[in-house]
Amino acid sequence: MLRSAFVSIVTAFVLIATSSFVAAEPLQFVILDPPVxxxxxxxxxxxxxxxxVVMSWTEPDGDGFVVKMTVGNFSGWTEARTIVxxxxxxxxxxxxxxxAAFPDGTLAAHWLQEDGDGPFAYDVNIALSADEGRTWSAPIVPHQDGTQSQHGFATLMPITENALISVWLDARAYKKDLFSDPASELPDAMQLRATQLTSDGILSEDILLDAQTCSCCQTSATVLSDxxxxxxxxxxxxxxxxxxxxxxxxxxxxxxPSIVHKDNWKISGCPVxxxxxxxxxxxxxxxxxxAANDTPAVKVAFSKNGGRYFDAPMRIDLGEAAGRVDALMLNEQTALITWVEWQxxxxxxFACQARIGEPCGQQQTITVNTGAGSVNFPRMVQxxxxxxxxxxxPAIEGSEQQNHKATVRVIFARF
Incomplete structure (x- = not known):
């Protein structure tokens, strides 16, 4: 059975948080069963x-797809509710x-809606729910350019009681010369843009943050104490x-924009x-x-002054990194990092706890996937x-899901 096989290979850790120290001890995660x-x-x-926690995911639905969500914790989940x-x-x-969720309890969900005949013509759509996903508002499009082009890799991050920022990659200027060097041979430029949205659906101005970005890497956002x-x-x-x-x-x-660290990774295509x-x-x-210098690596860098300056990065992978990272601050000295690696x-x-000035003491295996597919982009929340x-x-041969392509796995480690 997939469950028993999974349990046998999971190694986790107790997170004992204090103001200055996080200890790591071996422990198996609890496997949860969300209503997917x-x-x-x-x-x-x-x-x-x-x-x-609130979780969203995508499922096939006839000739199309459905985006669903549920609310729950280690004790159980609500029924699956349809977003779109x-x-x-x-x-x-x-x-x-x-x-995501505003502090006032309003949920905000985003998805990508095709717009036009081009292979990458799609829009970010955001809907709001005041009743934990039972009903949803009409979709709101955060970008206001009206072009049939790529708008995606969005992040929703609440910043006040009733407001969030939405950031995304935007191709409205694709194949237009926005590069600083007029003689550049590069034919196109993706942009990073942002707007704010209130919990009652009021949208602010669409703002340019960077006129020249990589075209298809996920964005990420966080809010500082100030x-x-x-x-x-x-x-x-x-x-x-x-x-x-x-x-x-x-x-x-x-x-x-400011560079976190000059890896000087020169690559002519997006690494996704x-x-x-x-x-x-x-x-x-x-x-x-x-993968600068043809060396694939996962790196971590801390800033002790709110992101104005980052310390020298620490490499934490075991040598065959695929990336697809996530990060959580456990206390003001320690972060929990996850990533994917080929073994x-x-x-x-893999997961590890990195401390300021100290690389991971131990890389810990969360799961080994042997299915005919990928775990893609694992996501954490605290x-x-x-x-x-x-x-x-992905489904594994001999498992109860082997007649399907995949399922969603959710696990939990108690402090």
Whole structure:
């Protein structure tokens, strides 16, 4: 059985949090059973103020797809509730829907809706729910350009009691010369853009944050204790250097982009491998994948001054990194990082606790995937009780799901 096989290979850790230390001890995660249907994929998680989590995912639905959600915790889940059902959803393994919650309890979910005949003509759609997903508002499109072009890799991040920011990659200027060097041979430029949305559906101006970014890496955002916002993404230069940058929202103004670290990864195509950022107090952490100098690696860098400057990065992988990172600050000294790596046994989800100035003491195996598919982009979230981790689990031969393509796996480790 898949469950027993999974339990036998899971290694986890107790997270004993104090103001300055997090200890790691071996422990098996609790395996949870969310109410997913047949062949679900790409789960995302968000922590609610009451200690529960909300999860969204995508399932096939006739000739189309449906985006669903549930609310729950280690004790159980609500029934699956439909966010949107359509034959025109844009479905992609790396660019997928998400869900978030305003502090006032309003849920916000985003998905991608096809718009036009082009293979990458799609829009970000956001809907709101005031009743935990039982009903949803009409979709709101955060970008206001009206072009039939790519709009995706969005992040929703609540920043006040009744407002969130939405950031996304935007192709409105694709194949237009926006590069700083007029003689550049690069034919196109993706943009990073942002807007704010209130819980009653009021949309602010669509703002340009960076006119020249990598085209298909996930974005990530976090809020500092002073209310400032940090957004991490993969940048792009005229010479095809694609390292990780951050921009900062402070007193209502966005900063210019700044590089987290100069890996100097030169690559002529998008690696489809975005960074993850999180913060606690004034400490921020960024995790990312790079293959600079033909060396695939997962790196972590801390900032002790709210993301204005990052320390030298630490490499945490075991040598065969595939990336697809996530990051959580456990306290102001320690971050929990997950990533995917190829090992002889298969595709492995690893986790470790990195401390400021100290690399991971031990890389711990979460699961080894031997199915005919990928775990794609595992996602974490932290509550007052512990850590939840979810991913797409391909069917494994001999398992109870072997007649289907995949399921969603969710696990929990209590503090």
């Amino acid at each position: 249907g047949l062949d679900p994929q790409e789960p995302t998680l968000f922590a609610l103020n009451d200690g529960r 059902r359509s034959n025109d959803l844009f479905i992609n393994w790396a660019d997928f829907p998400s869900i 209310g400032d916002v940090l957004v991490a993404y993969r940048d792009r230069t005229d010479t095809e250097i694609r390292d990780i940058s951050v921009v900062r929202l402070e007193d209502g103004q966005w900063s210019k 491998n975005g960074p993850a950022i999180d913060a606690l107090g004034e400490t921020a952490v960024v995790a990312w994948y790079t 002889e046994a298969g595709e492995v989800i 509550t007052s009780d512990g850590v939840y981790l979810a991913w797409t689990q």
